[in-house]
Amino acid sequence: MISALRIEGGTPLVGEVKVRGAKNLVPKAMVAALLGSSPSLLRNVPEIKDVKVVTDLVELHGVTVEHNRETGELTLDPSNVSRAENADIHAHAGDSRIPILLCGPLLHTLGEAFIPDLGGCRIGDRPVDFHFKVLQDFGAKIDKQENGISIKAPKDGLKGNTIELSYPSVGTTEQVLLTAVLAQGKTELKNAAVEPEIMDLIAVLQKMGAVITVETDRQIIIEGTDRLEGYTHDALPDRNEAASWASAALATGGDIFVRGANQKDMSTYLNVFRKMGGGLDIRTDGIRFYHPGTELNPLVLETNVHPGFMTDWQQPLVVAMTQAQGVSVLHETVYENRFGFTDALIKMGATVQVHRDCLGPTECRFGNKNFRHSAIITGKSKLHGADINVPDLRGGFSHVIAALAAEGTSNVTGVSVISRGYEHFGDKLTALGAKFEVID
Numbered sequence: 001m002i003s004a005l006r007i008e009g010g011t012p013l014v015g016e017v018k019v020r021g022a023k024n025l026v027p028k029a030m031v032a033a034l035l036g037s038s039p040s041l042l043r044n045v046p047e048i049k050d051v052k053v054v055t056d057l058v059e060l061h062g063v064t065v066e067h068n069r070e071t072g073e074l075t076l077d078p079s080n081v082s083r084a085e086n087a088d089i090h091a092h093a094g095d096s097r098i099p100i101l102l103c104g105p106l107l108h109t110l111g112e113a114f115i116p117d118l119g120g121c122r123i124g125d126r127p128v129d130f131h132f133k134v135l136q137d138f139g140a141k142i143d144k145q146e147n148g149i150s151i152k153a154p155k156d157g158l159k160g161n162t163i164e165l166s167y168p169s170v171g172t173t174e175q176v177l178l179t180a181v182l183a184q185g186k187t188e189l190k191n192a193a194v195e196p197e198i199m200d201l202i203a204v205l206q207k208m209g210a211v212i213t214v215e216t217d218r219q220i221i222i223e224g225t226d227r228l229e230g231y232t233h234d235a236l237p238d239r240n241e242a243a244s245w246a247s248a249a250l251a252t253g254g255d256i257f258v259r260g261a262n263q264k265d266m267s268t269y270l271n272v273f274r275k276m277g278g279g280l281d282i283r284t285d286g287i288r289f290y291h292p293g294t295e296l297n298p299l300v301l302e303t304n305v306h307p308g309f310m311t312d313w314q315q316p317l318v319v320a321m322t323q324a325q326g327v328s329v330l331h332e333t334v335y336e337n338r339f340g341f342t343d344a345l346i347k348m349g350a351t352v353q354v355h356r357d358c359l360g361p362t363e364c365r366f367g368n369k370n371f372r373h374s375a376i377i378t379g380k381s382k383l384h385g386a387d388i389n390v391p392d393l394r395g396g397f398s399h400v401i402a403a404l405a406a407e408g409t410s411n412v413t414g415v416s417v418i419s420r421g422y423e424h425f426g427d428k429l430t431a432l433g434a435k436f437e438v439i440d
């Protein structure tokens, strides 16, 4: 695995990359396979670390997994789901946040689950209180232990309920879906997240035999059933990876065709890209994103839950904003601490100020809590190479494209975290003409 790169900047990224299944759907669809009474086949699966982590986890629980990396086909056979040793599960602590989603399926199959202390990107506290709250709503008993949490289902099984989320959390909505489909009776979920990846998970569960109705106003009704079968499904393409390459094209003055990018899931991003002055060529097999050769426009923007501007699009776009002529303002309303990556941009010559105030139309949850969650980016900056260390997945991608946009040499360390969500990252950079060498 690549961990450090020496990047020679100043060359526009030009060429084609392909995106496969979404990092934020594939692991969840893999977990859904545990609910089936027969094997499942998931297609369009990328070779990313998160898939490897979930493969290891479900294998520990007795699922047989076969992954054909060439074709992207992954089969999961849950016939022998069994209890795993806490110590073995704990070996995966810190790798990912997906283990929390195993709760529902394991509670239904085994009556109990153990969740190690969780990992994921360092972009805020990322608590799991909503998850435990909804599991308790289904009747589960939660017990904090050393190194993790033990969860038990009541003897007579989990029961559907009316559940209202205080915030439309993606993971908690998935937790409810993966638990409610085999719970007794009906679950009414209010204030649910409705991201395209959640709609795709609902499609997977429907193929398995679940009855799920998506109503207006973030309401989802799940009618529990006794038995689900395996599924065959093509994972929706990774809109976050596609948007990252699009921002890389703008930041480096490049021209990238993203094969597999899907217009419908990205329309909010495409509007913003166009307002910044980026060129678009939307085709059925993908989208070409290109720098027009003229000055880019600054923007006032805030992140939000779907259908708002996705938080995962923010970090790479900030690099492009450093290359726009004028002042851009970005209010992050999903995570309280997602601007740490801008320190490296400042070191490279960007002008970015991060504020505690809500600098956007929405008064968000972080307004009076002292979190530095609004950024003012003044361009156009001449970026220069620097030695930088990657903080998290999207921040890491942003650092690499900033180094590619900069004049001179940058040494970028901690790059391996990028493989959590970007398939064949180094090969794709090479295909786009990036000048770099692997130094570790």
Ligand code: EPU
Residues within 6 Å of the ligand: 023, 024, 025, 097, 121, 124, 125, 126, 127, 128, 129, 130, 131, 132, 167, 168, 169, 170, 171, 172, 193, 195, 240, 311, 312, 334, 335, 336, 393, 394, 421
């Ligand atoms: N939150 C809580 N308590 C909880 C759960 C969430 O306070 O129990 C808070 C979080 O701290 C955050 C907000 O709610 O401030 C939203 O979190 P959410 O649960 O929606 O996020 P998630 O399910 O943990 C997924 C993606 C993230 C993406 C978010 C928002 C996966 C594996 N991760 O995280 O993806 O940013 O939804 O869309 O699906 C990424 O791809 O780089 C990434 C971080």
